[in-house]
Amino acid sequence: MITLRSHLGGRWVEGGSPQTLVNPATEEPLARAGSAGLDLAAALEFARHTGGPALRELTFAQRGQLLQTMADALQARRDELLDLAVRNGGNTRSDAKFDVDGATFTLSAYAELGKGLGEAPFLVDGEGISLARSPRFHGQHLMVPRRGVAIHVNAFNFPAWGLAEKAAVALLAGVPVVSKPASSSAMAAHRIVEILVEKQVLPPGAFSLLAGSAGDLLDHLGPQDVVAFTGSSDTGAKIRVLPQVIRNSVRVNVEADSLNAAVLGADADPGSETYELFLKDVVRDITQKAGQKCTAIRRVLVPAAVADRVRDDLAGRLGAITVGNPAHEGVRMGPVATAAQLADVRRGIDLLARDGRLVHGDAALRPVGVEPGKGFFVGPVLLEVEPGAEAPSVHSHEVFGPVATVVPYSGGAVEAAGVVARGRGGLVSSVYSEDATFISQIVMELAPFHGRIFLGSAKIAEMSPGPGTVLPLLVHGGPGRAGGGEELGGLRGLAFYLQRVALEGPRPTIERITKGLP
Numbered sequence: 001m002i003t004l005r006s007h008l009g010g011r012w013v014e015g016g017s018p019q020t021l022v023n024p025a026t027e028e029p030l031a032r033a034g035s036a037g038l039d040l041a042a043a044l045e046f047a048r049h050t051g052g053p054a055l056r057e058l059t060f061a062q063r064g065q066l067l068q069t070m071a072d073a074l075q076a077r078r079d080e081l082l083d084l085a086v087r088n089g090g091n092t093r094s095d096a097k098f099d100v101d102g103a104t105f106t107l108s109a110y111a112e113l114g115k116g117l118g119e120a121p122f123l124v125d126g127e128g129i130s131l132a133r134s135p136r137f138h139g140q141h142l143m144v145p146r147r148g149v150a151i152h153v154n155a156f157n158f159p160a161w162g163l164a165e166k167a168a169v170a171l172l173a174g175v176p177v178v179s180k181p182a183s184s185s186a187m188a189a190h191r192i193v194e195i196l197v198e199k200q201v202l203p204p205g206a207f208s209l210l211a212g213s214a215g216d217l218l219d220h221l222g223p224q225d226v227v228a229f230t231g232s233s234d235t236g237a238k239i240r241v242l243p244q245v246i247r248n249s250v251r252v253n254v255e256a257d258s259l260n261a262a263v264l265g266a267d268a269d270p271g272s273e274t275y276e277l278f279l280k281d282v283v284r285d286i287t288q289k290a291g292q293k294c295t296a297i298r299r300v301l302v303p304a305a306v307a308d309r310v311r312d313d314l315a316g317r318l319g320a321i322t323v324g325n326p327a328h329e330g331v332r333m334g335p336v337a338t339a340a341q342l343a344d345v346r347r348g349i350d351l352l353a354r355d356g357r358l359v360h361g362d363a364a365l366r367p368v369g370v371e372p373g374k375g376f377f378v379g380p381v382l383l384e385v386e387p388g389a390e391a392p393s394v395h396s397h398e399v400f401g402p403v404a405t406v407v408p409y410s411g412g413a414v415e416a417a418g419v420v421a422r423g424r425g426g427l428v429s430s431v432y433s434e435d436a437t438f439i440s441q442i443v444m445e446l447a448p449f450h451g452r453i454f455l456g457s458a459k460i461a462e463m464s465p466g467p468g469t470v471l472p473l474l475v476h477g478g479p480g481r482a483g484g485g486e487e488l489g490g491l492r493g494l495a496f497y498l499q500r501v502a503l504e505g506p507r508p509t510i511e512r513i514t515k516g517l518p
Contacts, residue, residue, distance in 0.1 A: 064114020265433025425480020
């Protein structure tokens with residue numbers, strides 16, 4: 001069993017009080033990680049005063065090249081990272097690719113953005129503004145790197161992509177990173193940092209890793225620091241009210257729970273291409289990574305007239321999914337991440353069943369390639385509620401596993417969107433229809449409640465990765481229950497790590513500054 005050390009202050013250090021990481025399919029101990037006794041205040045100071053200046057000396061194009069070098073280094077060790085994702089994450093190889101390839105793709109995407117920004121060390125925000133009758137009195141907004149550190153607290157479900165998507169944006173902005181992966185699945189994240197350190201890809205202090213508990217990391221936040229958190233809404237709420245966050249007005253971005261919905265339009269007849277795309281996307285979101293995706297479809301809204309057909313079609317496809325040890329060929333869905341996660345999923349299924357009816361799910365599941373009683377397995381579960389039922393748990397409780405509920409709706413776009421809105425904000429909802437009027441109406445109704453809306457259509461079926469895939473050029477986040485945050489979105493993501501400042505003065509002086517002249 002290996003020990004996952006932290007990389008802080010430019011060196012590898014081992015902490016105490018370790019937690020054991022296991023293979024969630026076999027429960028075999030794999031590694032241990034602890035952070036007790038580590039000087040996290042000193043680690044943050046090293047990142048601020050060593051990593052920060054080194055990044056700020058670089059132009060956007062140079063920082064972009066660093067990101068591409070990171071992507072190339074990880075791509076060269078792709079098979080090794082995939083193996084770790086299978087063993088420690090319970091991922092099938094396909095799910096592992098979704099995570100690892102998502103990491104390298106996002107790094108490369110932001111590398112390309114950096115290249116496009118060129119040799120500037122800061123961003124000019126908009127056009128200059130004349131502030132008086134004379135054009136000499138001038139105003140201009142700039143966006144410059146903050147002088148703090150970006151603390152990234154990542155969830156267990158995407159140890160590679162979660163690390164890379166946050167780091168890509170922060171590093172391109174010129175802000176050093178301290179990344180804290182979830183302990184239970186930290187082996188892939190740890191190996192990523194080992195690879196980057198071995199290759200000496202980044203300047204000292206530009207990227208640090210905390211393996212194990214967060215300890216007192218957030219007790220040392222300063223007014224130039226930022227925190228990006230992915231996880232439960234309860235933990236996100238606790239971070240927001242930390243005394244040092246309030247006292248120092250620390251920027252906090254939270255991505256939390258989300259009861260994502262898929263809405264089938266009345267025009268998408270069973271058997272049509274749009275209907276088939278809808279079924280495919282719902283089944284994939286239920287089963288991919290055992291449903292452990294923040295973007296997974298949790299509520300399946302369908303016209304009441306075809307609800308029974310949709311239910312039966314989904315149940316039939318879910319029944320064909322082979323569940324078991326993802327290391328075995330033919331397995332299409334692995335376990336959930338931890339024993340605690342399994343218990344949460346089972347409690348959640350029982351809760352949802354009180355407001356509806358279980359229509360697919362095998363309590364006597366026998367996972368393939370696993371000793372009896374071992375592993376954190378639950379099969380795909382589908383529930384349904386009666387047309388018009390309030391079903392409060394379905395619209396208030398996210399089961400973070402392979403679970404979805406069919407919710408019949410009557411009426412048109414406004415009625416369907418009203419049902420979706422009961423979820424109080426989400427990361428993404430999807431609409432499957434070819435009816436332009438229905439689509440336009442429901443998009444405007446859904447938009448205030450979501451960070452992203454996916455329009456499923458036969459026109460894009462062959463090229464679409466589905467609503468569950470987060471793309472680096474589109475924003476990721478959502479209002480209300482989803483945390484109120486916003487990540488990625490191409491250059492939009494940089495704003496979280498940059499300080500907007502308004503320059504006011506003589507136009508020639510300001511123009512010299514914006515052109516980088518002395």
